[in-house]
Amino acid sequence: MHGEDFVFHLHQKSIRDLDTGIYRGHNVPKSSRGGILVENPLTIKTREKLKNIRGILTQKELALRVGCSTKTISRWENRQTRLPLHLDLALEKLLSDISPIPSTQEPDFTFIDLFAGIGGIRIGFESIGGRCVFTSEWDDYAKKTYLANFPDSHDIAGDITKIEASEIPDHDILLAGFPCQPFSIAGVSKKNALGVPHGFECNTQGTLFFDVARIIKEKRPKAFLLENVKNLVSHDKGNTFRVITETLEKELNYKVTWRVIDGQNFVPQHRERILIIGFRENPLFSWEGLPFPSEKPPVMKDILHREDGTEIDVDDGRYLEKTGKVKDKYILSDNLWSYLKSYAEKHRARGNGFGFGLVGPENIARTLSARYYKDGSEILVDRGPGNNPRRLTPRECARLMGFPDTFKIIVSDTRAYKQFGNSVVCPLIKHVALLMKPAIIEMKQEGNHYQKPLF
Numbered sequence: 001m002h003g004e005d006f007v008f009h010l011h012q013k014s015i016r017d018l019d020t021g022i023y024r025g026h027n028v029p030k031s032s033r034g035g036i037l038v039e040n041p042l043t044i045k046t047r048e049k050l051k052n053i054r055g056i057l058t059q060k061e062l063a064l065r066v067g068c069s070t071k072t073i074s075r076w077e078n079r080q081t082r083l084p085l086h087l088d089l090a091l092e093k094l095l096s097d098i099s100p101i102p103s104t105q106e107p108d109f110t111f112i113d114l115f116a117g118i119g120g121i122r123i124g125f126e127s128i129g130g131r132c133v134f135t136s137e138w139d140d141y142a143k144k145t146y147l148a149n150f151p152d153s154h155d156i157a158g159d160i161t162k163i164e165a166s167e168i169p170d171h172d173i174l175l176a177g178f179p180c181q182p183f184s185i186a187g188v189s190k191k192n193a194l195g196v197p198h199g200f201e202c203n204t205q206g207t208l209f210f211d212v213a214r215i216i217k218e219k220r221p222k223a224f225l226l227e228n229v230k231n232l233v234s235h236d237k238g239n240t241f242r243v244i245t246e247t248l249e250k251e252l253n254y255k256v257t258w259r260v261i262d263g264q265n266f267v268p269q270h271r272e273r274i275l276i277i278g279f280r281e282n283p284l285f286s287w288e289g290l291p292f293p294s295e296k297p298p299v300m301k302d303i304l305h306r307e308d309g310t311e312i313d314v315d316d317g318r319y320l321e322k323t324g325k326v327k328d329k330y331i332l333s334d335n336l337w338s339y340l341k342s343y344a345e346k347h348r349a350r351g352n353g354f355g356f357g358l359v360g361p362e363n364i365a366r367t368l369s370a371r372y373y374k375d376g377s378e379i380l381v382d383r384g385p386g387n388n389p390r391r392l393t394p395r396e397c398a399r400l401m402g403f404p405d406t407f408k409i410i411v412s413d414t415r416a417y418k419q420f421g422n423s424v425v426c427p428l429i430k431h432v433a434l435l436m437k438p439a440i441i442e443m444k445q446e447g448n449h450y451q452k453p454l455f
Contacts, residue, residue, distance in 0.1 A: 046083050049091040050076060061151040065406060066090050067316065090314070090406050107131035109222075109440050112168060114160060114176040114212065118145045118419045120401065121175045121227065124429030128437055133169045136160045141415045148408045160211045165218035172440055174216060174224040177424060178208050213247050216254070216278075222443045223283075223436060226276040227424055230260045233274060244276070254278035257287070261432075263425035265292040267402050268299045269365045271425055275432055283439030290435050301361035303399035304381065304392075314405045319393040331390040332380070340377055358382050358389060368392075368400055370421035373414040394420065402426035 053062060054077070059070045066087070075081040108129035113122045116137040126132060132150070136157040137143050143156050157163055216224060226244075233241045248256045256278045263271035279285065305311055309324035321327060332340070344355030356377040357366040365379045372378065376391035379400075383389055392400065394409050394416035402425050409416050 043083050046088040046091065049088065049095060050083075053091055053094055057151075064148050064151055065094060065408060067314075067408060089312070094406050108437065109172040109444065110170075111173040111175050112136075112171045112215075112221075114174065114215070115178050115208070116146060116156070117142050117177065117423050119150055120403070120424040120426050121177055121225070121429050122150065123403070123426045124424075124431075125173065125175065125433045127430055128433050130173070130433070133171055136163065141411050142419060145409070145411055145419060148410045160208070165215045168215060168219060170219060172222045172444065173436070174212070174219070174221045176212050176224070177227040178212055209244060209247075213252065216248075216252050220280060222280050222440055224254070224276075224278045225432065225436065226278075227429075228274050228276070230272040230274050233260075248276075248278050252278075254280060255282055257285070259287050261428060263402075263428050264297060264364050266298070266427040266431070267400055267425050268297070268303060268363070269368060269400050269425070271367045273424070273428075277432070277436060279439060279443070281443060283442060285435065285439045287435065289438075290431060292431070297364075299362050300359050300365060300381075303396055304361065305396060315395055315409065318409075319395055326390060326393060330393055331383070332376075332388045334388065336375060337388045340375065340380075356380055365400060368397060368421050370418045372397070372421050373417035397421070402428070 057065070059073045063070045063073050072081070076083055076087075109131075110133045111122075111125050111130050112134040113119070113132050114136050116122065116135050117139075122132055122135075132152065132154075134154060134157065135146070135150075135152070137146060138159050146156060212224075212226065232244075235241065245256060245258075248254050256276065258274060258276040260272050260274050263269055263273065277285070305320060305324070305326050307320075307325050311320070311324055313320050313324075319327060319330070340356045347355055358380050359365050360382045367378070369378060372391075379392055380389035381392065394413055395405070397417060397420040398407055398409065399405070401420050401423050403420075403423075404426075411419065
């Protein structure tokens with residue numbers, strides 16, 4: 001969470017009192033003042049949220065998500081230590097955004113998370129009442145981040161190519177941000193010439209989309225959402241997208257619709273991605289069923305560190321000095337800054353658009369990529385005349401992708417830049433999930449009689 005939600009217009013003494021989590025009011029008799037600690041209203045509300053979330057998460061799970069030890073959680077619950085002021089905001093976000101539905105409560109729908117990365121797609125669907133029943137991700141560092149933020153009862157499966165589709169739990173929605181890979185058409189052309197029949201097992205063999213297709217064929221979920229780069233449509237001269245849509249529509253018999261949406265409707269970043277939605281039956285679905293946020297689109301100041309000392313440091317000094325300033329290690333060196341300027345000038349003289357992207361507080365950023373860790377050139381924060389710009393911190397990258405401040409960053413900066421650069425815009429995915437949910441609920445209510453095809 002970032003922005004005005006963190007600003008409390010209180011007197012300094014009131015802030016100190018709130019931070020201790022107690023009132024030491026002058027109305028308490030002097031003889032009793034030393035032994036009587038009366039909790040203030042904000043702390044009482046925070047304790048109620050703590051109680052609610054402990055009905056969902058264990059002490060260990062909660063400790064992982066808010067970045068403290070289980071002993072600290074225990075001391076909070078036993079009133080042996082004060083509740084920090086920022087805890088109320090962290091618990092609020094946990095309850096509203098990424099808290100899993102208790103296993104005793106029936107979810108609105110279930111889903112599986114394929115090529116899960118660090119869980120950006122999951123956040124969107126879980127936040128509107130879904131429950132994840134299966135996760136697959138092969139990268140060890142991504143799995144560490146995922147587990148720190150989603151301590152599930154189910155393990156994370158590794159290489160999806162080695163998992164039998166029959167072993168995957170039944171689910172309502174399949175979610176996958178699969179890699180873009182070309183399909184070989186040589187074998188298909190030969191089979192066509194020979195009059196030999198073929199299907200998606202032939203067309204897509206050797207690609208990760210093949211694994212998506214075989215799972216859909218086996219499990220027949222009510223719907224799926226596939227996310228990819230917008231260039232998927234033109235990849236390999238359009239052949240890749242043609243094979244994908246033909247497989248989904250003609251061979252797997254799903255009603256497919258797709259759209260390219262820019263993430264800057266939700267975050268201050270130009271990030272166009274294709275979203276392919278398929279339904280097993282004809283649903284009441286429209287891309288216009290839910291308008292984009294009507295308020296002014298966010299700008300960079302909404303995700304940048306304030307650097308004025310008023311921001312609550314959710315990362316405990318990892319990116320910020322005690323003064324609130326971003327650490328100097330994120331400022332570009334003189335050599336790197338000179339190189340980037342000369343590189344940009346050289347390409348500008350040639351009529352090319354290559355160069356760095358300098359952003360101020362009112363700007364929209366370029367697309368954050370997985371290569372950001374190299375020099376950060378696509379998004380550099382302007383620090384004013386005479387000052388070298390700086391890279392975004394990993395926390396700012398998380399915010400730029402719409403992840404809540406409660407999302408734990410447990411890997412190195414290099415790994416974090418790669419992970420967020422490869423992820424999705426979380427509020428955009430939530431928007432699409434809200435579009436899909438009514439159709440899913442309708443199919444659940446009317447589709448209890450549905451039987452999977454025998455062949």
